[in-house]
Amino acid sequence: MIEVVNLNKTFEENHVLKDVSATFLPGKTNLIIGKSGSGKTVLLKCIIGLHNIDSGQILYNKQNLPEMNPRDTKLLRQKVGMLFQGSALFDSISVLENVLFPLEMFSSMSKSEQVKRAEFCLERVNIDPSAFSLFPAEISGGMQKRVAIARAIVLNPLYLFCDEPNSGLDPQTSRLIDKLIHDITIEYKMTTIINTHDMNSVIEIGENVIYIDNGEKAWQGENKDIFSTENKNLNDFLFASKLTQSN
Numbered sequence: 083m084i085e086v087v088n089l090n091k092t093f094e095e096n097h098v099l100k101d102v103s104a105t106f107l108p109g110k111t112n113l114i115i116g117k118s119g120s121g122k123t124v125l126l127k128c129i130i131g132l133h134n135i136d137s138g139q140i141l142y143n144k145q146n147l148p149e150m151n152p153r154d155t156k157l158l159r160q161k162v163g164m165l166f167q168g169s170a171l172f173d174s175i176s177v178l179e180n181v182l183f184p185l186e187m188f189s190s191m192s193k194s195e196q197v198k199r200a201e202f203c204l205e206r207v208n209i210d211p212s213a214f215s216l217f218p219a220e221i222s223g224g225m226q227k228r229v230a231i232a233r234a235i236v237l238n239p240l241y242l243f244c245d246e247p248n249s250g251l252d253p254q255t256s257r258l259i260d261k262l263i264h265d266i267t268i269e270y271k272m273t274t275i276i277n278t279h280d281m282n283s284v285i286e287i288g289e290n291v292i293y294i295d296n297g298e299k300a301w302q303g304e305n306k307d308i309f310s311t312e313n314k315n316l317n318d319f320l321f322a323s324k325l326t327q328s329n
């Protein structure tokens with residue numbers, strides 16, 4: 083489980099995260115939602131350790147990330163998978179080589195074990211072996227995203243962080259990607275945190291939704307409860323998101 087406790091983050095005069103406390107549950111898809119500029123990405127980056135924080139705690143199974151020694155931090159990083167906006171695949175190497183990359187960097191497997199593991203992950207995200215030797219530019223955006231998921235899970239992470247996984251995808255492909263992330267989260271009992279604008283994701287896979295409003299955690303709960311919330315700003319946000327998505 084990941085918990086953040088009384089987290090504060092400022093950039094110069096800009097107090098971006100204000101005393102945020104939230105829990106992110108293992109085996110669940112945890113969604114961070116909120117208006118543009120509310121602090122979602124900064125929160126995700128603080129949790130991953132890409133931003134130093136001003137005060138508060140970031141607890142990975144009760145171990146506070148800012149206080150971890152370099153050895154424990156390194157061990158933790160090996161348990162983390164990341165899915166960035168726009169897939170961030172390496173253009174000049176093949177699909178298979180992209181997924182092999184983390185294994186070459188961080189595992190002690192033999193080459194043949196690495197290839198077996200990479201192929202297994204690609205098959206898990208439904209990439210046909212005929213596409214293994216293609217370059218990212220030769221496959222669709224949805225396939226690129228699935229390759230990026232395969233790469234993110236190849237080291238068997240306990241934690242999966244996804245920043246806007248559906249950006250640039252059509253609604254049908256977005257649904258497939260959501261379902262894939264959700265299924266993999268359950269299968270591998272990962273703690274998955276997704277930063278999203280996509281209201282369909284909230285409805286489909288929002289098992290634990292954290293709503294950030296102007297740097298504060300203003301609501302946390304399950305998708306089934308979100309549309310009966312009495313939080314006015316959240317209601318306005320949901321209404322505006324539904325309008326945008328139906329246009």
Ligand SMILES: Nc1ncnc2c1ncn2[C@@H]1O[C@H](COP(=O)(O)OP(=O)(O)OP(=O)(O)O)[C@@H](O)[C@H]1O
Nearest residue numbers: 093096098116117118119120121122123124125279
């Ligand atoms: N590296 C940085 N240096 C200074 N200010 C930053 C930095 N990163 C983010 N901010 C500021 O923090 C605030 C929150 O930004 P953040 O990117 O977290 O918003 P967001 O909710 O993810 O928005 P979006 O949905 O548009 O991506 C903004 O005011 C932004 O300008």
